Amino acid sequence: MSIRISYYPGCSGKGTSSEYETSTTGVCQALDVDLVEIPDWSCCGSTPAHTVNHVLSSALSARNLTLAEQEGFDTVTTPCPSCLSNLKIAEHKMRKESFREAVNELLDQPYGGGVDTKSVLQVLVENVGLDKVRERVKTPLEGLKVACYYGCIMNRPPEVMDFDDHEHPMAMDNLMEAIGAEVIPFPLKVECCGASFGIPQQNIVTTLSGKLLEVAKGLGVDALVTACPLCQMNLDLRQGQINAAQGTQHSLPIFYFTQLMAKAFDLSDAVQGMKRLIVNPQKALAKIGQADKEIA
Amino acid sequence: MNTYKITAADNTFTAEVEKRSGQDLNACYQCGNCTAGCPFSFAYDIQVSNIMRLVQIGQRDKVLQCHSIWLCASCQSCTTRCPNNIDVAGVMDHIRHMAREAGLATERKVKVFVDSFLDSVERHGRVYEMGLMVSYMAKTGRVFTDVELAPKVLPKGKLPLKPHSIKGKEQIAAIFKRFREVKSK
Amino acid sequence: MRIGVFICHCGSNIAGTVDCAKVADAAKAFPDVVHAEDTMYACSEPGQQGIIDAIHEKNLTGVVVASCTPRMHEPTFRRAVERAGLNKYMFEMANIREHVSWIGKDKELNTNKAIDLVMMAAEKLRHNAPLMAKKFDINKRVLIIGGGVAGIQAALDCAEGGLEVVLVEKTTSIGGKMAKLDKTFPTVDCSCCILGPKMVDVAQHPNITLYAHAEVEEVNGYIGNFEIRIKQKTTYVDWEKCTGCGLCMEKCPSKKSYDHFNNGVGTTTAINIPFPQAIPKKAKIDAEYCRMFTKGKCGVCAKVCPTGAISFEMTDTEVTENVGAIVAATGYDLFDHAKYPEYGAGKYPDVITSIQYERLMSASGPTSGHIKRPSDGKEPKNVVFIQCVGSRDKSVNRPYCSGFCCMYTAKQAILTKDHIPDSRSFVFYMDIRSPGKDYDEFVRRSIEQYDTQYIRGRVSLIYPQGDKMIVRGADTLAGAQVEVEADLVVLAVGAESAAGAPQLAEKLRISYDSYGFYMESHPKLKPVETNTAGVFLAGACQGPKDIPSSVGQGSAAAAKVLSLFSKDQLESDPQIALVNASRCIGCYKCVETCPFGAVKEEQDRFNNPKARVIETICQGCGVCTVTCPQSAIQLQHFTDNQILAEVKALCPSMMVKN
Structure with missing residues (x-):
């Protein structure tokens, strides 16, 4: 049974996290999830918008929810937690009439409300299900030891996000296990990576993401798995900056969870996207299927 | 450090933060859990629990001029773990709005980054990351920001060199325009 | 063996x-x-x-x-x-x-x-020998000292249990501190309204004999058979005749008498009934202020009294009561804030104590329940409460927590808002201690619903400026020095042992700690017993306590008395002194030294003077045995032979040498 759902890729999907975008669409296709991209979607405003004004932020999000509604959808999915958070919070806040009116004042077309947003992760775990994921696996990722990092806003605040455990989420861990990887519990699953301070306050990101890498290293994992373009960028692209600032020599590949699923599904297009990762993942990928040999 | 004259303090400040955020600041019993869990505590000039306290006793200037409100990433640790269910991150957000409206920005680079980001959205309907970087560097004069990353990123095709505008970009521009009109009323 | x-x-x-x-x-x-x-x-x-x-x-x-x-x-x-x-x-x-x-x-x-x-x-x-206990009868009457809420509860429970109760109260009315309170935490119900019925029950209970304005002078005897001398202090009013009509108060010309019941807020007349709900509702003349005593002439009260109850010649009298058990429920006093010169040491009229504030808020108080500050009678808008005044402060020898100040301060802040809706209350505190049922919720209500501004830090200085009191303290949570301009400052003074507590303890032969609070027999397992058999404790005389705990202890002490009296006879301890008449020379040194009066002078059949120990009175302390020059009087189970046997066992070589 296929699932048809409105799809909001988010700006970074068309730029810095294009490999997340391609692997997401690839994996969804492979699992009969029909992603219907919102026509002419616009930016949700991300963190900058809500730090300036909540009405403005919700207006930027609401335009997209209205477009999805017009296409006949009551649910939108997005791979990006920041977009997810903005879309969900806009919907949540606009349940209050005075706030909804203030937002609609800024919009060409008023938003009527009632469009839910789910992360792609949530759709895969809840709507598709782990059984179907397991069935689709062609090359189990046996031998690959990973830790899953969810980022700070995928599950928080719990009243709004309403998905998984807000301190110890397991959705990604379960997905990775379903595709055969060995999952080591990551104690800082929901600790912030430094978010968008990479540009204006680099030391914040090198400190916070540095701590994540340090803890991951202590676990002896081959890679970290993420679900957030900003987290991935901070941990991957800025890993060199972190090493310089912290005096470390990390060389830990940072995958999107969809990339590893694509790998397990043998989706060549998506696997191609791994070339876009800054920290070379070849050593980690080489472990796949090597577990038995090592023991032997 | 000044002596805080509590009876002379600005009661309206406490009330305004409460009204904007919809939070009952009296409910904060100063356990410090927000500070304990805040990943950004190391970078703050005033810890988040102290900000909550200063708001309780009406210290408008001290709060609006602090650096911490610009460094909060809204990661929701404080909100999620507050034993009194106070949306602390929301309070921080609203204080930041008030500082911005008062023309205060003790972390100018952060503000410029935010402005550049929203400029980009207003202009194209979506964020044009390359344009955002150029705009930020121009406004801050920090032309070498992340320059060492360029050779890593550019060959990967991660940063399109041309903006991708949407068809309805006028609708986005209109949102910003109306927002400014409402605010100036 | x-x-x-x-x-x-x-x-x-x-x-x-x-x-x-x-x-x-x-x-x-x-x-x-x-x-x-x-x-x-x-x-x-x-x-x-x-x-x-x-x-x-x-x-x-x-x-x-x-x-x-x-x-x-x-x-x-x-x-x-x-x-x-x-x-x-x-x-x-x-x-x-x-x-x-x-x-x-x-x-x-x-x-x-x-x-x-x-x-x-x-x-x-x-060297031990079998000893047999003797049995003696119990006098099933109980003395309760102190008519505060703990004593009232103990008295009522004992009386309901069928015991005859003798209740001795130092002041002219029972009710204690609770009668002075406006409302009680955490329910904010009227203190006098809930205490009043119990006070009336005491007055009307056929099993209770109340001595008000009386004090215990002397205690003799032992568990089951105490003899109590009670001093009935003079009131200069014949209470048999006094109807409590209050006419004397209306006419008394000496209107500047210190008002003890209102803790000095306002004044009263030299002849007065302390408060409308007083039990017994009888007048007393305060000789310190009465013109008849200070100037030698007046007598207005005697003239107007419709029953002719006034008697300026009246003197103290004494009564003796025999009881089988005693409950001490003598309560506590409040710390004297004069020991804090930085808070004005009592010289600023608008810096008052928490109990004075209670009287200001009470409808039966000197301002009829309108909060007016003492200096100019104005209604205060900014009220500052300072906690731990005389609590948790080693420098004034009060290292302990008084336990109830946090709660009554939260209550007073709530009541302030109720009385004066446009007022603001500020509470300086070190910690908030609210461990009782519904207590912390109550404090939070004061903060969250009544907008009380709690400031964590002590106050270092209070000084007047214009018609305000400047309160300078710390806000340790903001990390800053703070100042509050107050119209009225209320000091949450802590509890200390009641005046005269050690003297009464000596009479009762019970122990007290270095602060004058009575020692329970075991801090956990025998909280209302003392180390003296037949003497029990209730309420704050044992340590600071709030009303629920005091009432609980009053009932607990009553239960102990009732269980003691459920037997008709008690076994005496055979570990007492006995006189070997053949060795006794009748010097009677033992009679002089016995603290219990347990040794009597007697003559044998040859008219030789001999000492005899009354078994039921002897407490086995052994003082007589070390006094006796003939070793004729020996404490059973601790005879010289038994003790020397222990010493010999410990130091055999030295004993051999000597």
Whole structure:
């Protein structure tokens, strides 16, 4: 049974996290999830918008929810937690009439409300299900030891996000296990990576993401798995900056969870996207299927 | 450090933060859990629990001029773990709005980054990351920001060199325009 | 004699630093010891059964247990040997826990000391003789000292249980501190409205005899048979005649008398009834202010009194009551804030105490319940409360927490808002202590719903500026010095022991701590008992307590009295002094020294002077035995021979030399 759902890729999907975008669409296709991209979607405003004004932020999000509604959808999915958070919070806040009116004042077309947003992760775990994921696996990722990092806003605040455990989420861990990887519990699953301070306050990101890498290293994992373009960028692209600032020599590949699923599904297009990762993942990928040999 | 004259303090400040955020600041019993869990505590000039306290006793200037409100990433640790269910991150957000409206920005680079980001959205309907970087560097004069990353990123095709505008970009521009009109009323 | 010795491990309490098996081994060599063993917990059921079995199997005639303090388990083991058929005084205890294992770390030295103590105990046991307790009748009347809420509760519970109660109250009305309070936390119900019915019950209960404006002068006797001398202080008003009509108060020209009931807020008349709900509702003349006493002429009250109750010649009288048990419920006093010069030491009229604030808020108070500040009668808008004034402060010798100030301050802040809706309350505190049921919720309500501004930090200085009081303190949570401009400052003064508490303790022969609070027999397990049999405690005389705890203790003390009186006779302790008449020379030094008046002067049939101990009065303190030049008077179970036997066991070589 296929699932048809409105799809909001988010700006970074068309730029810095294009490999997340391609692997997401690839994996969804492979699992009969029909992603219907919102026509002419616009930016949700991300963190900058809500730090300036909540009405403005919700207006930027609401335009997209209205477009999805017009296409006949009551649910939108997005791979990006920041977009997810903005879309969900806009919907949540606009349940209050005075706030909804203030937002609609800024919009060409008023938003009527009632469009839910789910992360792609949530759709895969809840709507598709782990059984179907397991069935689709062609090359189990046996031998690959990973830790899953969810980022700070995928599950928080719990009243709004309403998905998984807000301190110890397991959705990604379960997905990775379903595709055969060995999952080591990551104690800082929901600790912030430094978010968008990479540009204006680099030391914040090198400190916070540095701590994540340090803890991951202590676990002896081959890679970290993420679900957030900003987290991935901070941990991957800025890993060199972190090493310089912290005096470390990390060389830990940072995958999107969809990339590893694509790998397990043998989706060549998506696997191609791994070339876009800054920290070379070849050593980690080489472990796949090597577990038995090592023991032997 | 000044002596805080509590009876002379600005009661309206406490009330305004409460009204904007919809939070009952009296409910904060100063356990410090927000500070304990805040990943950004190391970078703050005033810890988040102290900000909550200063708001309780009406210290408008001290709060609006602090650096911490610009460094909060809204990661929701404080909100999620507050034993009194106070949306602390929301309070921080609203204080930041008030500082911005008062023309205060003790972390100018952060503000410029935010402005550049929203400029980009207003202009194209979506964020044009390359344009955002150029705009930020121009406004801050920090032309070498992340320059060492360029050779890593550019060959990967991660940063399109041309903006991708949407068809309805006028609708986005209109949102910003109306927002400014409402605010100036 | 066939002695059995049992060395207790007390888990690791003793065995951790004493080689118990070695002590048992050593004991086997002591004279008359036919059995010795070590045991994990001698006090446990199997531990006691082991002792009983050994008595039967080895035909033991005496037992030594080396374990904890006799205060803990001597009664346990005495009952055990009694169950096995021995006289319970054929038992000795060596304390190798408090006296050995808990105070020394060297196992070898500890083991040697334990062996010595066991040897002493065994040697004493060889000189023990069976003792038999005598029985005596109980006077089933109870004296309750103090008519505050704890005493009232104890009195009512005892009276309802069928006992005759003698209630002695120092002031002219029962009710205590609770009668002065406006409202009570955490329910904010009217204090006098909930206490009033109980006060009326006391007045009307046929089993209760109330002596108000009276004090206990002397206590003689012992559990079951106390004799109490009570001083009925003069009121200059014949209470048989006084109807409490209050006409005297209306006409009394001396209107500037200190108002004790209102703690000095406002003044009263020299002849007065303290408050409308007073029990008994009778007038008293305050001689310090009465013109008849200060100037020698007036007598207005005597002229107007419709029943002719006034008597300026009245003097103190004395009554004697016989009771079987005593409950001390003498309450507490409030800390004198004059010890804080930085808070004005009482010289600023608008810096008042919490109890004065209660009177300001009370409808029956001097301002009829309108909060007006003392200096100019204005309604205050900014009220500052300062907690821990005379609590948790070593510098004024009050290191303890008074326990209830946090709660009454939260209540007073709530009431302030109720009285003056546009007021603001500020509370300086160090910690908020609110561990009772619904207490913390109450404090939070004060903060969250009544907008009380709690500031964590102490106040360093209060000074007047214009018509404001500037309160300078710290806000440690903001990390800053703060100043509040107050219209009125309320000091949450802490509790201290009641004036005269130590003197009464001496009369009752009970212990008190260095702050004057009475000592309970065990801080956890005997909270209302004292170490003097038949004397019980209720309420804040034992330590600061709020109303629910005081009431609980009043009932607990009553239950103790009722359970004591459920028997018709008590067994006397046979460990008392006895006179060997053949050695007594009739010098009567023992009569002079006995603190209990237990030794009487008598003559034998040859008219020789002889001393005789009255068994039921003797408390077994032993003072007479060390006084007697002839060693004629001996304390049973602690005779010279028994004690010397212990000494000889401990230092054999020295004894030989001498």
